[in-house]
Amino acid sequence: MRIALFGVLATACVPCALAGGSAHPTQSAGTLAMADNPFAQPSTLAFELPPFDRIHDSDYLPAFEAGMREELREVAAIADDPRPATFENTIVALERAGRLLARVESTFSRLNACNTDAQMQQIDTETAPKLTAHRDAIHLNPRVWARVDSLYRARATLHLDAESLQLLTRYHTEFVRAGAPLAVPDQARLRDLNKQISSLRTRFKQNVLKATAEGAVVVDNIAALDGLSAEQIGAAAQSAGARGLTGKWLITLQNTTNQPVLARLSNRALRERIYAASIGRARGGATDNAAVLAQLVRLRAERAALLGYASHAAYQLEDETAGTPQAVRDLIGQVAPAALARARAEAAEIQKLIDAQARAAGRPSFALQPWDWSFYSEQVRKVHYALDQAAVAPYLELEHVLQDGVFYAAHELYGLTFKERTDLPVYQSDVRVFEVFDADGKPLALFLADYFARDNKQGGAWMASYVTQSKLLHQQAVVANHLNIPKPQAGQPVLLTFEEVTAMFHEFGHALHGLLSDVRYPLLSGTQVPRDFVEYPSQYNEMWAREPAVVAHYARHYQSGEPLPPQLLERVIAAQKFNQGYATTEYLAAAALDQAWHQITPAEAPATEGVPAFEAAALRSSGLDYAPVPPRYHSTYFSHIFESGYSAGYYAYLWSEVLARDTGQWFHRHGGLTRANGDYLRAHILARGRSADPRALFRDFYGRAPEVAPLLEYRGLVSASGG
Ligand SMILES: [Zn+2]
Numbered sequence: 096m097r098i099a100l101f102g103v104l105a106t107a108c109v110p111c112a113l114a115g116g117s118a119h120p121t122q123s124a125g126t127l128a129m130a131d132n133p134f135a136q137p138s139t140l141a142f143e144l145p146p147f148d149r150i151h152d153s154d155y156l157p158a159f160e161a162g163m164r165e166e167l168r169e170v171a172a173i174a175d176d177p178r179p180a181t182f183e184n185t186i187v188a189l190e191r192a193g194r195l196l197a198r199v200e201s202t203f204s205r206l207n208a209c210n211t212d213a214q215m216q217q218i219d220t221e222t223a224p225k226l227t228a229h230r231d232a233i234h235l236n237p238r239v240w241a242r243v244d245s246l247y248r249a250r251a252t253l254h255l256d257a258e259s260l261q262l263l264t265r266y267h268t269e270f271v272r273a274g275a276p277l278a279v280p281d282q283a284r285l286r287d288l289n290k291q292i293s294s295l296r297t298r299f300k301q302n303v304l305k306a307t308a309e310g311a312v313v314v315d316n317i318a319a320l321d322g323l324s325a326e327q328i329g330a331a332a333q334s335a336g337a338r339g340l341t342g343k344w345l346i347t348l349q350n351t352t353n354q355p356v357l358a359r360l361s362n363r364a365l366r367e368r369i370y371a372a373s374i375g376r377a378r379g380g381a382t383d384n385a386a387v388l389a390q391l392v393r394l395r396a397e398r399a400a401l402l403g404y405a406s407h408a409a410y411q412l413e414d415e416t417a418g419t420p421q422a423v424r425d426l427i428g429q430v431a432p433a434a435l436a437r438a439r440a441e442a443a444e445i446q447k448l449i450d451a452q453a454r455a456a457g458r459p460s461f462a463l464q465p466w467d468w469s470f471y472s473e474q475v476r477k478v479h480y481a482l483d484q485a486a487v488a489p490y491l492e493l494e495h496v497l498q499d500g501v502f503y504a505a506h507e508l509y510g511l512t513f514k515e516r517t518d519l520p521v522y523q524s525d526v527r528v529f530e531v532f533d534a535d536g537k538p539l540a541l542f543l544a545d546y547f548a549r550d551n552k553q554g555g556a557w558m559a560s561y562v563t564q565s566k567l568l569h570q571q572a573v574v575a576n577h578l579n580i581p582k583p584q585a586g587q588p589v590l591l592t593f594e595e596v597t598a599m600f601h602e603f604g605h606a607l608h609g610l611l612s613d614v615r616y617p618l619l620s621g622t623q624v625p626r627d628f629v630e631y632p633s634q635y636n637e638m639w640a641r642e643p644a645v646v647a648h649y650a651r652h653y654q655s656g657e658p659l660p661p662q663l664l665e666r667v668i669a670a671q672k673f674n675q676g677y678a679t680t681e682y683l684a685a686a687a688l689d690q691a692w693h694q695i696t697p698a699e700a701p702a703t704e705g706v707p708a709f710e711a712a713a714l715r716s717s718g719l720d721y722a723p724v725p726p727r728y729h730s731t732y733f734s735h736i737f738e739s740g741y742s743a744g745y746y747a748y749l750w751s752e753v754l755a756r757d758t759g760q761w762f763h764r765h766g767g768l769t770r771a772n773g774d775y776l777r778a779h780i781l782a783r784g785r786s787a788d789p790r791a792l793f794r795d796f797y798g799r800a801p802e803v804a805p806l807l808e809y810r811g812l813v814s815a816s817g818g
Contacts, residue, residue, distance in 0.1 A: 134158040134199040140519060141530070142541045142573050143562050145202045148520035152214045155203050159222050162196030163229045169193065170233050173242070180242035182253055186263055189239075190567060190616055200226075205559040209577045210522050211551050227293065234273035235282055243270050258786045262616045265785070272414065274402060281401055288398045295391045300738040302384045306377040307348050307732070312369050314344040322359040322470075348373055350734065352725050353681070358469035370466035377731040384731040385706040391737055392692050393700035400697060408693040408743040415625040416750060416789045420694050423746045427690070429803050430749065431683050431718055433812040437676025442723050445471040465725050472674055480670040484592065487663060492653040493546065493580070493589035496596050500649030501603045504639040508773025509611065509781075510534025513542070523549070525582070526575075531610055534770075540564070540610035543575035546599075547582040554579060556598045558605035558622070558633075565617040572621060574609040576602040588653045593667050597640045604636025605629075613782040620784045626744045628789040630751035631758075632781060638759040641668050644768050672811030677724055679810060684726035686746040687717035689736045693743040706730060749806075756805035757797055 129135040133149040135158070140146060169192035176184055207215045233239065246253065247267040250260060270276075274285040313335065314320060320328050331344035338345060346356055346369055354373055360366050377384035395407040404410040408420045417423050446463050448471050453460035463471070498513075505511045513529045521528060525547045531540040543561075562573040580595055591599075605622060608629075612621035622629055639645045643664070650659035691713030701709045710730050714720035728735070735741040758776065765772050779796035793801065807813050 129157060129161050132158050132161075134162070134195060134202070137194070137198070141516070142538075142571050144519055144528075144541055144573050145198075145561055146520060147522040150202065150206075150522075152212065152218070155199060155215070155218050156221070158195065158199035159203075159218075159225070162193070162199050163225065165195050166193035166229070167232065170236065170239060174236055174238035176242075180246050182246060182255060182259060182263065185239075185242045185246060186259075186266055187567070189266065190262070190618060201561055205561060205575070206522060208553045208557070208559065209545055209575075210549070211553075224293070227289070231273070231286060231289070234270055234275055235286075237275075240270055240275040243267055244276070258615055258619065261786055261788075262619060265618060268414065272402070272410070277401070285398065285401060288394055288401070292391065292394050292398070295387055295394070296738050299384055299387050299391065300734060302377045302382040302387065303350075303732050303734050303738070306382040306384075307350070309382070310348045310372040310376050312346040312348075312365075312372050313340060314346060314365065317344065319362045319365045320344060320360070322361040323356070324359075327356070327359070348376070350732070351727055352729060353465070353469060353727075355469075357466055358473045360470065363467070366466040366470065367464070370464075374725065374729055376729075383703075384737070386703040388692070388730055388737050389701055389703045389706055392695065393697050395693065395742065396695055396697040396700060406694045406696065408690060411693070411743040415744070415747070416627045416793075417746070418790075420690065420743075423686075423690055423750075426746065426750060426753070426803070427683055427687055427717065430679065430807070430812075433807050434676055434679035434683055435719070435721060437812045438680040438721060438724050439676070441472065441475075441674060441676045442468075444475055448475060463723050465723055468677065468723060472677070476670070476673050480666060480673055482666050482670050487593065487659070487667060488590040489588075489652050489654065490650045490659040490663075491591040491593065491596055492651075493591060495649050495651055495653070496591060496599060497544065498649075499651075500596070500640070500645055501599055503648050504600075504636075504642075504645050504768065505603070505607065507768050508770065509607075509777055510770060510773075511539070516541075525549075538571070540572040540574065542606055542610065543573070545575055546578045546580050548579040552577065552579065556602055558602050558609070560609050560621060563609070563617050563620040563623070564612040564614065565620050566615045568617060570617070572610040572612060574606045574621075576606055578602065590653070593640075593671070597637050600640040601633045601637050604633035607636065607781055608632040608784075611777055611781040612784045614784045614786045616786075619786045622784075624785045624789055625747075626741070627747035627750035628754070630748055631754040631793075634752045634755035635758045635776075637755070638762070639768070641671070642768060675810045675812060679812065680719065680721060680724045681727040682749070684714060684717070684719040684721075684724070685728050685733065686749065687719050688713050688726055688728075688730060688733065689741070689743060689745040691717070692730065692736065753801045753803055753806050754793055756809045757801055759809065760805040761797060 132154050133146050134154060137143055138146050170189070173185055173188045173192070178184060203215070203218070207219055243263075243266050247263060250263055253260075253263075255263065274282055277285060311334070314331070317328065320331065323331070328344065331346060334345035334347055335341070335343040346354075348369075349355060352373055354369050357366050357369060360369070376382075379385070392407070399405070399407045399410040402410060404413070406420065408423075412419055412423060417426070442463055445468065449463060449467070450460045502511070502513045505513075510533065512532045514532065516528045516530050519528045519541075521543070523545070525545065527544045529542045529544065530538060531542050533539045556576075556578045559575045559577060560572065561575065562570055564570060564572040576599070578595070578598055580589065580591065583589055608624075609621040614620050641664075643661075646664055647658055650664070651657065652659075688710060691709070711720070714726065719726075730737075735745055736743070741747070758780075762768075762772055762776075776796065780792055783792050804813075
């Protein structure tokens with residue numbers, strides 16, 4: 096059985112998204128109508144790789160339907176078992192249930208993200224509410240709950256090993272959190288709240304989409320676009336043309352408050368217009384999200400109260416590594432002063448540049464505003480880190496980075512080796528499959544590398560798990576990394592930016608978490624850990640992208656084979672720390688907003704007209720209301736927390752990064768890139784999935800509680816904080 100509360104199946108993240116979940120092949124065949132369906136039986140390919148060459152869009156819906164029917168039958172058999180509940184006949188039986196559904200769901204959702212089409216999107220819309228209802232039907236089945244609860248109460252007498260006890264605890268926790276112990280009328284209220292919350296989330300999403308499209312800024316005069324590249328101007332003309340605005344230019348908006356185009360536009364009035372359009376999104380009018388979110392946070396607070404929690408944040412955080420709202424407040428409070436001090440220093444430098452340019456031009460100067468930041472900070476960057484991307488790129492060639500960087504580090508640390516398999520089917524011809532072998536030469540997993548951008552691929556970068564490792568089901572991992580690297584013309588080398596190299600290491604950190612998993616139960620496998628733990632192995636693995644011993648190995652000129660000159664590497668790394676005051680502050684401000692919206696009781700939820708004042712007060716009380724650095728998202732377009740699965744969880748990236756940077760420090764204190772160090776991390780973290788409490792896993796590895804100093808150092812925030 097696959098557990099997913101409130102329909103949250105995959106997590107979107109910065110800089111990547113990670114699709115968790117599991118695929119569990121089965122012995123049962125489904126129904127007769129399913130006879131020719133590629134999901135009907137477990138795949139017979141190596142590592143149970145999905146038979147991509149045999150899957151058609153028309154196979155999904157019948158497989159979903161049959162899979163839900165099959166799982167309900169299996170769960171009913173567990174519920175109606177006349178024998179007393181045992182760990183085997185209840186918990187392990189639930190783990191074994193739902194194989195067909197897991198197979199189709201994992202393959203469908205992964206392909207819908209990386210290789211979608213209109214029909215798949217329609218199937219997604221159609222199946223999402225059915226899957227939510229399906230999971231409610233299992234979690235709110237009183238006879239299943241009675242068995243799970245009786246076992247949990249008797250856990251001290253069951254003589255379970257540690258991992259089995261953890262599994263029982265997870266099942267109990269998930270049922271409790273889904274509302275299983277509630278009285279029948281309260282469960283009805285819960286289902287009703289879930290439904291309302293779900294439809295508000297959809298409305299929020301649709302409003303953001305519409306408001307973002309409508310917020311695009313029309314420019315009548317090409318002179319106003321000074322600073323943009325010919326390519327950008329061409330794209331703006333094309334966008335305008337697509338809306339029937341021939342002879343004009345259209346600046347479309349990105350999700351965030353700050354708009355990338357502001358870094359290049361020299362016309363200050365146009366910058367201000369774009370900024371105003373960005374922060375004005377979904378405020379008032381037909382796409383007003385203030386009303387939607389005010390209702391949403393009230394209903395979430397009500398649901399939390401119904402489930403016995405002080406707030407939605409308390410409910411969400413209980414199941415995270417952080418544990419409590421106080422712990423999140425503490426983390427934000429620990430990082431905020433250093434981030435703000437750095438941001439203020441960056442602002443002072445920008446202001447100096449603004450003043451100097453005004454003096455030189457004989458114009459009056461002006462005070463730095465949010466719409467000015469990127470434009471001038473880009474100029475400051477050019478002065479201090481004159482980094483010629485064209486000079487670095489020839490040293491960062493994709494194949495070298497993959498084989499001699501990403502795979503090399505995994506070999507040095509964990510003894511892994513990789514062999515390309517061209518005999519297995521893929522869903523798209525650019526996708527490559529590698530078989531992963533352990534240090535003892537035994538086959539360990541499959542790794543799919545899907546690195547190039549495509550029109551039918553979701554943006555950003557993420558890891559996806561097609562098959563999760565589990566000894567119970569005799570399964571080894573099949574994991575994929577998806578990036579959006581522009582594909583050059585045939586015959587041209589694939590030269591990367593250092594950010595893309597870092598993203599490859601980041602995503603491979605998630606992949607390692609999946610493929611090194613060594614647990615018994617599928618629910619506890621690999622990356623199925625709390626949100627604020629899942630970005631830990633990935634952000635940790637980024638450190639090897641900039642480790643001199645690894646860089647020396649992969650960063651070689653694609654033609655001459657010459658190594659990247661050390662002074663160029665130093666500049667590349669120094670540039671990574673540039674503008675981190677701004678980046679950290681805008682992130683923390685958004686995280687503080689998220690907490691404020693979700694730490695309230697139902698009575699504290701504001702009315703629609705109180706939304707702006709609530710937001711302002713939240714920024715003030717967290718000390719993050721610094722005008723030149725607005726929150727990365729304002730509430731009315733903060734999709735992470737109001738639409739996707741990050742409510743009360745936007746802090747999670749930073750929490751994970753604290754663990755990652757502590758781990759980096761641990762490696763450096765213990766001699767860096769060695770098998771002994773790698774094996775130690777593997778045994779304590781990467782192999783363990785959620786087979787124990789993540790807090791305990793980290794403490795056992797690190798020897799003490801997490802600390803923020805290494806993170807401040809990594810982000811270059813130390814000097815400004817004075818320590
Ligand atoms: Zn990630």
